[in-house]
Amino acid sequence: MPELIPEPSRVAAAGQPPKLIDEYVGRANTGHDGLSIAHMRSPGGWAEPGQRPEFDEFTIVLRGALVVESDGAEYLSVCVPAFAPARFIATNNPPPGRRGNTAIAEKEAEMTGSQIDAQYSTGLSRPRIEQALIAAGQDLGHLRPADLGPLEDFHTMGRIATGQLAELAAITSEDEVLDAGSGIGGTARFLADRYRCRVTAIDLTEEYCEIARWLNRLTGLDDRIGVRQGDVTDLPFADATFDVVTSQHVQMNVADKARLYREARRVLRTGGRLAIWDIAAGTPGPLSYPLPWADRPELSHLAAAGQLRAAVESAGFAVEAWNDLTGQAAALMEAFLALPASPLGLHAFVEDFAEKARNLTRGLSSGRLRVIQGVAHAVA
Numbered sequence: 001m002p003e004l005i006p007e008p009s010r011v012a013a014a015g016q017p018p019k020l021i022d023e024y025v026g027r028a029n030t031g032h033d034g035l036s037i038a039h040m041r042s043p044g045g046w047a048e049p050g051q052r053p054e055f056d057e058f059t060i061v062l063r064g065a066l067v068v069e070s071d072g073a074e075y076l077s078v079c080v081p082a083f084a085p086a087r088f089i090a091t092n093n094p095p096p097g098r099r100g101n102t103a104i105a106e107k108e109a110e111m112t113g114s115q116i117d118a119q120y121s122t123g124l125s126r127p128r129i130e131q132a133l134i135a136a137g138q139d140l141g142h143l144r145p146a147d148l149g150p151l152e153d154f155h156t157m158g159r160i161a162t163g164q165l166a167e168l169a170a171i172t173s174e175d176e177v178l179d180a181g182s183g184i185g186g187t188a189r190f191l192a193d194r195y196r197c198r199v200t201a202i203d204l205t206e207e208y209c210e211i212a213r214w215l216n217r218l219t220g221l222d223d224r225i226g227v228r229q230g231d232v233t234d235l236p237f238a239d240a241t242f243d244v245v246t247s248q249h250v251q252m253n254v255a256d257k258a259r260l261y262r263e264a265r266r267v268l269r270t271g272g273r274l275a276i277w278d279i280a281a282g283t284p285g286p287l288s289y290p291l292p293w294a295d296r297p298e299l300s301h302l303a304a305a306g307q308l309r310a311a312v313e314s315a316g317f318a319v320e321a322w323n324d325l326t327g328q329a330a331a332l333m334e335a336f337l338a339l340p341a342s343p344l345g346l347h348a349f350v351e352d353f354a355e356k357a358r359n360l361t362r363g364l365s366s367g368r369l370r371v372i373q374g375v376a377h378a379v380a
Contacts, residue, residue, distance in 0.1 A: 005030065008039065026079070036079045115299055116253050121207045125184070125349040126214065132348035143218045145193040150344040152186030152215070154292070155249035156329045156360065156371055161277050162187050163194075165246065168321055168375050169275035171195050175243040178202065178267060180232045181250030184349075185212030185225065191246070192224040200242070202228045202235065233259045240269045248277040252293045255301040257308065261315035268378040274317055275375050280305040282326070282370040288359040290352055305372050317376035329371040330364035337361060 008022035019042040026036025060076040129151065133140060138147050149159050171177065173196040179188045182201035185208075192199045203209050209229045216222040230236050232247070233256055245264045254260045264274050279293070281302040294300035303311070309322060337357060347353040363369035 021077075036077075038077045038079075040077050117205050119253070119293070119295060119299055120205045122349070122351060123207065125207055126211050128349045129184075129211065129215075132343045132345075135343035140218060143215075145189050145219045145221065148186065148189065148215060148219065150342065151346060151348055152184055152189070154183045154186070154346060154350070155277060156279070156364075157325075157332050159186075159190065160332070161329075161373070162190050162248065165248070165275050165277050165373060165375075166191060166194070168373065169244055169246070169273045171197060171244055173197050176200075176241065177244045177246060178235075178237070178242045180235070180245055180247045180264065181253075182208075182212060182227070184208050185215055185227065187246060187248060188212070188225045188227075189216065189219060189221050192221050193219075196224070198224055200226045200228065200237075202230045202232065204229070204231055233263055235263045235267050237267045239266055241267045243269060243272045244275060245272070246275045249279060249293065251276075251308070252279050252300055252302055257301075257303060257311040258314065261312050261317070265316040265378050270378055270380050272378045273320075273375055274312065274378070276308075276312075276372070278308065278372050278374075280308055280370040280372050281368075282363075283367045285366065285368045287363050287368055290356050291359050291363070292350070292353075292356045295352075302369075305370055308372065309374070312374070312376055316379055318379050319374060319376045321373070321375045323373040324370055325373055326364055326367070326370045330361065333357065333361040333364060 005024055008024045019040060021038050021040055023036060023038040024030075025032055026038065058078040060078075130140070132151060133143070133147075153159050153162060155161060171191060175195070175197045177188075177191055177197055177199045179185075179191070179199060179201045182188055182203045183205075185201050188199040188201040191197055201209075201212055203212070206229045209227050212225075212227045213222065216225050216227070228236060232250060233254060245268055247264070251257060251260055261274070268274065279302065281304045287297070287300075289296060291300065305322075305324065309319060313319060345353075346357075350356070360369070364371065
C-alpha cells in the first residue's frame with residue numbers, strides 16, 4: 001500500500017559550512033534501516049572531513065557539479081544500507097505508522113555524549129585550577145566570585161559577553177534561571193552574585209559539574225545555585241520551570257539544534273526568555289583545529305546564523321534581538337592574545353588552550369566564524 005511521506009527530516013551534516021540534508025526515507029524520517037534517500041544541497045566552497053562510510057552511496061546530481069572545488073551543488077543521495085547520523089534535526093513528526101529506531105538513536109546519543117565528555121574532561125581540572133588560584137595569590141578560604149573571572153568564562157569575550165547578554169535578557173532577582181551547558185559554572189555564579197537570582201546549572205561533563213559545586217561553595221553561592229549533570233537536549237526538568245534559559249557557546253557541540261531549542265522552550269514559562277551567545281559558520285573555507293569546542297572537525301556542528309535563528313523560531317520563540325558581534329569579538333580576542341601570561345586563565349585547565357584560542361581568533365578575523373548574541377521570548 002503506498003504511504004505518503006509529507007516532509008523530510010533535516011539531518012545534521014559535517015563539513016564547513018555544513019551542507020543541508022533533507023532525508024525522505026531512512027533512519028531519521030521513516031525508521032528504515034536498509035535504505036536512505038535524501039535531498040542534498042552543498043554551498044560553494046563546502047568541504048567535509050575524510051570519512052569511511054559503512055554504506056554504498058549513489059548520487060544523482062540535480063544542479064552544479066560534485067568535484068573537489070565547486071560553486072555549490074544540489075543532488076539526490078541514495079545510501080544502502082541507510083546512513084546513521086549521530087543526531088538529526090527533525091523538522092517534522094514521523095509519518096503516521098512509522099517510527100525511528102529508538103535503540104539506534106539512544107546508542108548514537110550515548111556515543112555523542114562520550115565524545116563531548118572526552119573533549120572536555122581530563123581528570124586534572126580541579127587541582128590545576130586550585131594551583132592557579134594559589135599561584136595568583138588568592139586565599140581559597142576567602143574567595144570572592146569576581147576573583148574567578150579570568151578563568152571561568154569558557155566563551156569568546158568572557159565576562160564582557162556574559163554581562164552584555166544578561167542585560168539584554170533583563171534578568172532580575174525574581175527570575176528562575178537555567179544555564180544550559182554551564183561548564184565550570186562561571187555564568188551561574190555571575191548571575192547569582194550580580195542579580196541575586198536563583199540559578200540551576202546543567203552540563204554534560206561530570207568533572208565540570210563537580211568543579212562548579214566546589215567553586216560555588218568557596219564563593220558562598222551554593223545556596224543560590226543548583227548543579228545537575230545532564231544533557232541539554234534531554235533536560236531533567238518539568239515543563240514551564242524557568243523564566244530564563246541562558247546558553248553560551250554550547251550548540252556547536254550539538255548536532256540536533258531543533259531538539260536543543262525545543263527543550264529550552266519546554267522548560268520555559270510562556271513569555272520566558274532564551275538568551276544565547278554562540279559561534280556560527282561564516283564564509284566558506286577550512287578552519288584550523290583544534291578549536292575550544294572541538295579538537296577535530298567531526299566534533300564540531302556549526303550552523304550558519306540564519307539556520308540557528310530558524311531553529312530557535314521553529315521551537316516556539318519570537319526573536320527580540322539578534323546581533324552579529326564578530327568584529328568586536330575578533331578585536332578583543334586579538335588583544336587578549338597579546339597580553340602577557342598570567343597564572344589565572346582558561347589555560348590553567350583547558351588542554352592546548354593557547355592553540356585553540358589562536359585558531360578561534362583566526363576564524364573570527366577571517367569571517368569563517370561568526371559570533372551571535374540573541375534573545376528570544378517563548379510564545380504560546
